[in-house]
Amino acid sequence: MSSVSSIESIPESSSSESLMTLEQFIIDRHEKFSHATGSFARLIRDVSVAAKIINHNIRRAGILDVRGETGTVNVQDERQKKLDWIADRELERALRKGGECCLVGSEEQPETIPLDPNREAKERYAVFFDPLDGSSNTDVNASVGTIFSVYTLPEHVQPDDAMDVVLRPGREQVAAGYVAYGSSTMFVFTTGDGVNGFTLDPSIGEFMLSHPDLKIPDEGRMYSINEADIEDFSPELRSFLSWLKKKDSETGARIRARYIGSFVSDFHRNLLTGGLYMYPSTADHPQGKLRLMYEANPMAFLVEQAGGRATNGHQRILDIDPTELHERTPLYIGSPSLVERAGAFLEGRGSESSSANA
Ligand code: AHM
Ligand code: MG
Secondary structure, eight states, rough: OOHHHHHHHHHSSOOTSOBBBBBHHHHHHHTTSSTOOOHHHHHHHHHHHHHHHHHHHHHHHTTTTTOSSEEETTTTTTTTEEHHHHHHHHHHHHHHOOOOOOEEEEESSOEEEEEEOTTTSSSOOEEEEEEEEGGGGGGGGGEEEEEEEEEEOTTTOOTSOOOOHHHHGGGSSSSEEHHHHHHHHEEEEESOOEEEEEEEEEETEEEEEEESOOOOSSOSEEEOGGGGGGGSSOEEEEEHHHHTOOTTTOOOOOOOEEEOOOOHHHHHHHHHHHEEEOOOSSSSOOOSBBBBIIHHHHHHHHHHHHTTTEESSSSGGGGGGSSSOBBBEEEEEEEEHHHHHHHHHEEEEEEEESSSOO
């Protein structure tokens, strides 16, 4: 009986009529955050337009000839997927045409690329992005994402200055976000005033505010790490993982492992449910695998705005001074209590005998 009533309670169709679009939201917040100028609204619109085009390509990947590899490698010696290339092209094109951005830096390009913004553009925006994160998942129909990070260049900085001048620490970001191409497509972003999530309504082609003021739970019950690399992990990290797997002393519950191998998807789940994503240094990746400028920094800004934390195990991600576009960093990101506990173990202050609930 109960199953019948629960089926009846599912609406035949849902309507997004009462929800606010991404563009309305930015205009509405105009007064509240310092960077919500018309120029900023157009910049975010440009990113969201590219996201819709990328989404369109991903959704039809089995039909269009966009799966598989291009036969080329990027500057990091990674084999490029056709969808990596398409996503990169669409983001650069949208930002170039939009005319609000003076510099882009992409995972798929060897160097930063200066753009020619509108003469009237007030702010000099620089945007760094991972156009298609977790792209090895596209061939098997699993979730992927786009990550972006927005800065305004200080007055003394020119787009063609040396990298250690152009690249700014993550705490100077003015906006950051990601697009999760999952069972639905979500655009989640922050301008330093909380985190808001928008779901794409495919029938009208608009991102609608579906997850206002997102907060990450303080305690998480999920952890995400590629444990196949355990032989390369430090004794401190192994000890933390053993502690993490202990049963909760009060409820007997165990933490669960979830690893999609797509940072955006693992991060998004952990943001909603509470949890910890880790990519430590390993033999293959002595500095970790994830890139500071377009993976770690934007997600660190966003998670802090949602009440979470992000470190390289010892230092706050947002305080790292970058020197290279493709610089890598170990990453521990998610619910604050778990990130802090990971840091304590990594610095030799953890005790495996304490309960995972302590
Ligand atoms: P990518 O940006 O080239 O896709 O690489 C980053 C990805 C992350 O999305 C994911 O969490 C990680 O690499 C998976 O790496 P591994 O297969 O070593 O676990
Ligand atoms: Mg990536």
